[in-house]
Amino acid sequence: MNPWIEQVIELASANVAQNGGPFAALVVRNGKVIATGVNQVARTGDPTAHAEMVAIRAACRELGSFRLSDCELYASCEPCPMCLGAIYWARPARVFYAASAADAGAAGFDDAFIYRQMATPHSERSIPMIQVIHEKAGQPFESWIHKPDRTAY
Amino acid sequence: MNPWIEQVIELASANVAQNGGPFAALVVRNGKVIATGVNQVARTGDPTAHAEMVAIRAACRELGSFRLSDCELYASCEPCPMCLGAIYWARPARVFYAASAADAGAAGFDDAFIYRQMATPHSERSIPMIQVIHEKAGQPFESWIHKPDRTAY
Numbered sequence: 001m002n003p004w005i006e007q008v009i010e011l012a013s014a015n016v017a018q019n020g021g022p023f024a025a026l027v028v029r030n031g032k033v034i035a036t037g038v039n040q041v042a043r044t045g046d047p048t049a050h051a052e053m054v055a056i057r058a059a060c061r062e063l064g065s066f067r068l069s070d071c072e073l074y075a076s077c078e079p080c081p082m083c084l085g086a087i088y089w090a091r092p093a094r095v096f097y098a099a100s101a102a103d104a105g106a107a108g109f110d111d112a113f114i115y116r117q118m119a120t121p122h123s124e125r126s127i128p129m130i131q132v133i134h135e136k137a138g139q140p141f142e143s144w145i146h147k148p149d150r151t152a153y
Numbered sequence: 154m155n156p157w158i159e160q161v162i163e164l165a166s167a168n169v170a171q172n173g174g175p176f177a178a179l180v181v182r183n184g185k186v187i188a189t190g191v192n193q194v195a196r197t198g199d200p201t202a203h204a205e206m207v208a209i210r211a212a213c214r215e216l217g218s219f220r221l222s223d224c225e226l227y228a229s230c231e232p233c234p235m236c237l238g239a240i241y242w243a244r245p246a247r248v249f250y251a252a253s254a255a256d257a258g259a260a261g262f263d264d265a266f267i268y269r270q271m272a273t274p275h276s277e278r279s280i281p282m283i284q285v286i287h288e289k290a291g292q293p294f295e296s297w298i299h300k301p302d303r304t305a306y
Contacts, residue, residue, distance in 0.1 A: 005285045006172070008205055012293035022293035042304035046210055047219040047242040066200040074209055076293055078284070080163065082238025087280060088267045089200040089235060094281040098290035098291040107294040108305065114219045114241045118271060120250065127240060131231070136176065137251035140165035140175035140229055141260040147169055151195035 004028055004074040009037060009098055010049070012076035019043050022107065025051040026074040027059035027092070034071070035059035051075065052083035056090045066153055068092040077104050080111040081118060089153075157181055157227040162251055164191060165204070166227035172196050173190040175260065178204040180212035187224070188212035204228065204249040205236035209243045219306055230257050233264040234271060242306075249289070 004026055008089060011024035021039030037055030041047055052075055060066055071092040077099040079087060084131070087095060101111045122129040157179055164177035174192030181187070190208030194200055205228055213219055224245040229250040232240060233286045240248060275282040297303060 006289065008288045009287060009292060013296050015302070016296040020244050020306060021306065022297035023210065024293075041219055041242075041270045042192060045213055045217060045219050047213060047306070048206055048210055048239050053201055057201055060198055060200060064198060066194055066198050077292075078282075080238060080242075082235050082242060084271060085233055085235025085267055088263070089194075089233075091280065092305050094283060096283050096285050098285055098287050099294065102290060103294060105265050107297055109240060110241070114238055115271070117241060118268070127244065129231070130247060130249050131253065132249050132251055134158050134162060136159065136162045137229075138256060139162060140169060140177075141252065141256060142269055143166050143169040144175035144260055150169070151172060151263060153174065153194045153200070 001148050004033070004072075004138065005096060005098055007033075008076045011036065015039060015051075021051075021078070021109075023051040024076045025055035027055050027071050028074060028141045029059075029063075029071045034062050042045060048082065049079065052079050053086055056086055062102075066090065072096065077101075080104075080109070080112070081114045157186070157225075158249060158251055160186075161227045161229045164189065168192060168204075174204075174262075175229070176204040177229045178208035178210050180221060180224050182212075182216075182221075182224045187215050201235065203233065203236050205232050206239055209239055213243065218284070219243065225249065230254075231264070234267045245264060256277075 010075045015038040023039040025037045035058035037051045040049040068090045073092045075097040105112045168232040178190045178194040188211035191202045193202035219244045227244045228250040231254045258265045
């Protein structure tokens with residue numbers, strides 16, 4: 001048993017006393033913690049300040065890269081859809097987590113609801129998602145594809 | 154036809170010339186743009202700096218709230234799973250977008266792949282997601298539930 005899971009659980013518990021949500025995350029590389037994150041939504045008023053997001057952003061600053069290829073992410077709870085999306089963009093090697101999304105749901109967090117919404121047709125979602133057809137809609141991608149020195153990510 | 158969709162498409166096109174990805178977003182409230190965002194992943198090295206995330210964070214700073222209840226989000230392209238998750242946490246009233254996730258995929262962006270991964274069992278995902286059973290896993294939620302002055306979000 002490596003020590004990171006217990007460490008991330010303790011960090012999540014400690015964050016509750018700081019008016020944070022009950023979540024924490026660590027990014028580990030070559031056996032060392034290179035970044036930590038705790039939920040800061042209520043404290044900062046930033047709805048994207050989930051523990052995993054904070055830790056991923058800090059790790060990328062630390063490494064000077066938008067990829068976390070050789071890293072492992074430890075989370076006190078299974079990532080919500082937003083954080084799971086961020087994980088796929090940052091691409092750590094693997095993710096370890098302690099509590100499940102169902103545990104988060106039992107504590108009042110909407111993760112499972114959001115996962116279900118993603119599987120729901122756009123027109124039936126609780127937040128309506130409306131495509132507006134516009135003749136210039138493809139223009140940004142055209143500009144991108146024809147830019148020879150673009151940085152793919 | 155309101156002007157925001159054309160404005161957000163133009164903003165996305167202009168961002169390509171600034172070494173940004175071909176994406177932009179606006180948050181509109183009471184007929185006024187209160188925040189804008191463009192993709193800044195390559196420019197800042199932050200994999201979470203998608204246009205919608207940047208715009209949501211800026212709008213929340215502007216309003217001093219982690220909720221965008223009376224707002225509309227305009228995006229040059231259908232949001233990726235990370236941004237869709239952020240939308241559900243910020244809860245704008247509705248979302249309008251121009252290009253589709255399939256258009257993004259044709260330009261080389263992995264949105265559709267990530268949506269498919271979310272529907273794939275954890276053990277079969279390209280980034281392994283491993284639950285580590287730990288006796289203290291529920292401790293952060295216990296602390297949260299028993300904190301009488303917690304700020305729910």
